[in-house]
Amino acid sequence: MKSRRSFLRLGALFPLSHFSLKSLPGLTGSRIAGQPLVVSTWDSGTIANGGAWPVLQRGGKAIDAVEQAGIAIENDINCCVGLGGNPDRDGRVTLDSCIMDDQFNCGSVAFLERIKHPVSVARKVMDTTPHVMLVGEGAQQFAVANGFVLEPGTLSADADKTYRKWLEKSEYKPIINVENQKPSPSKGKKAFAPNKLEDGTPNHDTMGTVALDAAGNLSGMCTTSGMGFKMRGRVGDSPIIGAGLYVDNEVGAVTCSGQGEEVIRMCGSHLVVEFMRQGMTPTEACRRAVERIIKRDPVKAKDFQVGFIALNRRGEVGAFSVQKGFSYTVTSATIQNKVYKAESYFS
Template sequence: MKSNRRSFLRFSALALPLTRINQVFAKSKAVNKPLVVSTWNSGQISNAAAWPVLEKGGKALDAVEQAAIAIENDINCCVGLGGNPDRDGHVTLDACLMDDKFNCGSVAFVEKVKHPISLARKLMETTPHVFLAGEGAQQFAIASGFKLESGKLSPDAEKAYKEWLKKADYKPVINIERQQAHPKGHGPFAPERFEDGSFNHDTMGTIALDASGNLSGMCTTSGMGFKMRGRIGDSPIIGSGLYVDNEVGAATGSGQGEEVIRICGTHTIVELMRNGATPAEACKKAIERIIKINPEKAKTFQVGFIAINKQGEIGAYSIQKGFNYTVTEQGGKGKVINSESYFS
């Protein structure tokens, strides 16, 4: 009888689902060193704001919020109130964040709020809700003490909008984030310039691992320039633009959000890591899944993912070349890395 019981217990242990085994392994192998990873070379701005929090032993959640605030403050054409407007001339913002305990908050289609990331965190921490949009999100901002800005376009965005109105044609372009650089640049963290004088900037996604071995992430954007009014991309959607599972890893991305939504991109990446894939492998498999839907269409748009796992491994992959990301760890200096891509 005892022998049969021992055999049963041995069999039960061997029959544990692979996912559970990976969870236990990931948890036991956590690397207690902080690191932060952001999309694009302009992630230097975000990482520089996140790193002091991590370096002092702070929480990953606080670090990624500071990363978002920094880039939302930076006047450019793709993030924050300085971003390009929709086709009706209004800047609308989307943002979300998620911590190590599956707490998450998202806001979308928000106008005149300078820091949608902080609004998303306020929603997460003070209400039972996860997602607010449009007028309701703005009402919540006012009730929570957020100051409403003027809504006036930044000089660069106004110029770009007037130029767009000449044709009023909406055709997303690969790496459209390469907007004309601001004449005053971006301070000490100026993104790398291309030969045509443009710089690389788009939706900012940041994921971080703190000294306690906990993960958090954020995503913030003004969305596609000159989009249809009311359009929401993947950025504020938990599981599409951002996903965090503290037992496994975290992922975020940038690019044409409609295509990311189709496969719940970041959740897919985390689940692939749960089942044994490295961050790089998981990002690549998710990109291949997008391409498989329509290989010819995939030649016309960009999506790039970044991911980290519980062991502190980092990975990225994109559809088209031109996607890069910024890594900051020991030493505190951000390193820009060019992602591998499906199409060369």
């Protein structure tokens, strides 16, 4: 989300001894034995990857790494994730999150209020209960009973300002991420701001992370404050296993960001995994899932964004989105928090 994060060309980042550059911008080829890797949605994935990488670097498990990724981004009040995110139309922040490991173990929370780290509550659901998903008041009770602090229900300063501005029209209309058309003062060129509106306002609300550890196991997480100014009670794809996140250790791990309703209809992340199971590269699998979403209503598709990132068990990475502007961040022993623009259906 910061201007200093640059978008570098793939060829300069991946020596051919490490990766075979079969398709761009996805990273394809054979994984170096024992080399861990973490990938997150958006350029703010640098924050998430910063939480995950120390775990992977010391030989830790992918499941622990992705939880730390979620915690890191939930701690960042400048991102539209966590308690600092935009509220629903009633002025209250509700959080959704899920997590999944290499053995199909998974946990999820939705419509959770006043708990700082929903990703860790989801992990606790996975580790200590016979259930997959807890919601609303029950999820909050579970969190408090397990030692999570009940935070004040006040909005962050930025969210409060944005909410007051929204109340002037009270119009719910999710806006596609756009390229910032304001010229760079230093170079006089358009500055690429994939997750901001033209006025600089953050314009996404989901962080998804997938990771591969040194043992060759995959895991993933997804965390969000949901679409800003949504109807109270609305839940999108982010906490739904198979929609916002899916992990199959024999195939790969996938997560996404964008208009959740469209992802739910197609079980989007599970669909990408199944395409990879058929032998497609991560990039091709993401593209095919996006095309499936667009096919349902090609006209409506021009007005929303959905972007997938995929990581297969060989360490190949790919992404594809409905609209241009979707980005993702990659970190490994040789690739430190590099941000890439995904290919898109509409250019």
